[in-house]
Every structure is written in structure tokens, then in C-alpha cells.
Amino acid sequence: MIIETEHLIIRDFQEKDAVGLLEYLSHPRVNCFVSERLCSEESALAYISNTPKELLRYAVCLKEDDFIIGDVFALREEADTFNVGWHFNQRFEGKGLAHEAATEFLDYLFREAGARRIYGFVEDDNLRSKRLCERLGMRYEGCMKEFISFVCHPDGTPRYEDTCIYAVLNKEWKNNKNR
Template sequence: RRMAMDSMLCRFKDDFIIGDVFALRENEDTYNVGWHFNKRFEGKGFACEAAAGLLDYLFREAGARRIYGFVEDDNIRSKRLCERLGMRREGCFKEFVTFVNNPDGSPKYEDTCVYAILEKEWNTIRQW
């Protein structure tokens, strides 16, 4: 049974939505994660804090052994975030179908990388 979770991140003073983090359970111990953030809030540490919190929850509370995410090859900020979280690049799919279509409705293809981290790696780098 696949389980999904999605958490919106809001600015405290006015509840303005600045982004979201999400996870999809692929099997008993493997999760696919991702995030979206408003460009106005890039570079302020919100994504790192939220994504680290999500990974920590999945490893400590949800029983994750492996967490991975797909990142478009030209999305430098998300690639850096994955690396900052301790995730390693495991490979890159050429012309991988994306979640959006071209303006004419045809499928959009982009080079997409896979980043992943294991629970034992997370426990080594995260000393909470």
C-alpha cells in the first residue's frame, strides 16, 4: 500500500505559503521525496530546514531505510540541497518524462538525476 504525505510551509506572521515538502512511500521502507518553494524565499534556508525535518521524520518515525528523490539536471538549487542533506547522486536518466507538458500538450522530457540516502548514512551525518 502506497502512502503519501504533503506538508505546506507557511510564514508565521501572515500564513503566506512559501513552499511544501512531500513524500510517497514506494514500499515498506523506501520513500520518494520532493519539495517546491516560492522563488522569493530561495536561499534563506527554509528548504534545507524543511527537507531535513522531513527526512529525519521518515527515518526516525516512519521506518524508512532508503529515501530518494528525482531532480531535473538543470535544477542547481535542488541538486545542492540534496547534497547538503547528505544524499548522493546515483545516476541520471536522459530525456526522462516530466510531470508537466509542453505548451502544445506534448510530453516534456528532461535529463533527470536520482539522489538517495540510506538510514545508516543519515544517522552518521545527523547528530541531533
């Protein structure tokens, strides 16, 4: 799969992506990705080669030099429903690149993968991801209080996260694109 945008290429992962992947996943900025922390180029290569078959996961690269700056992913939960997410390198924030990539990825899921509904979970304190969902036209559907724990407090007890849900239907996506 290859999607080209004005500034980006969204494509399958390649071995050369290991260095860039390590750069942004060596210290995941949100707790839900703590289990994906990478500590070496070898672990980044393993991450690339061990993508579960049911997960659509693609590298987001700069068009000018094909350097990976993030990734987008989706899990098909029902025949027509996808749970989506993304990681982006902090070094490239504030340039609209995450919005550009996520817009094209969601469009791909609606057009090519038969999505009727796309939703994402966002930790309540992840303001950048919440804003991205809103810019994409995703509707805030609610916040589950103390929904899940990814990390522990210093005393070893679980730290539960408040988790928001954002979603968009295919018909809403089409209406938003026509405006």
C-alpha cells in the same frame, strides 16, 4: 503532524494556505510540477482537500506568522522506501529555509515513518534542488537521459527531461547527523 524548527512550522494544510499556495503553484518553475499548476484560490483549495491518501504532503510555514512558503511531500513506495520532493516559493529563496524544512522532514521520515531509504528525482537543470539534495547529504546515484516528458516543444513533440536521482539511507543519515 506538526514539526517546529527555528524559523518554520511544518504542518497539515489549512484552508488559509490557499492564497500562499496559489502564489507559488500558479507558475511552477520546473516542468515536473506543470500538472500541479493552480489558476485560482478555488483550485488551491481543491489541491489542499484532494491530497491522495498514500501521499504525505505538508505545508511549510513561517513560524512568525504561519504564512505558507512551500510544501514537502513523500510517497511510500515500499514498506521502508520513500520518494520525496518539495515546492518552495521563489520569494523566500536564499535564506536556508528549504534546507531547514527538508532536513526536518527527512529526519521525521527516518525517525517516525520507518524509512530505510529516501530518494528523490530532480530534473538535471534544476540546480537549486540538486544543491539542496547535496546539502542534505543525499548521494547522486545517476542521471537518466530523456527519462520523461512533462511538456511539449512548440511543434507539439514531447520535450524529454534528463532526470537525476539522489538518495540517502537511514544509516547514512544518522552518520551525517553525528558529525
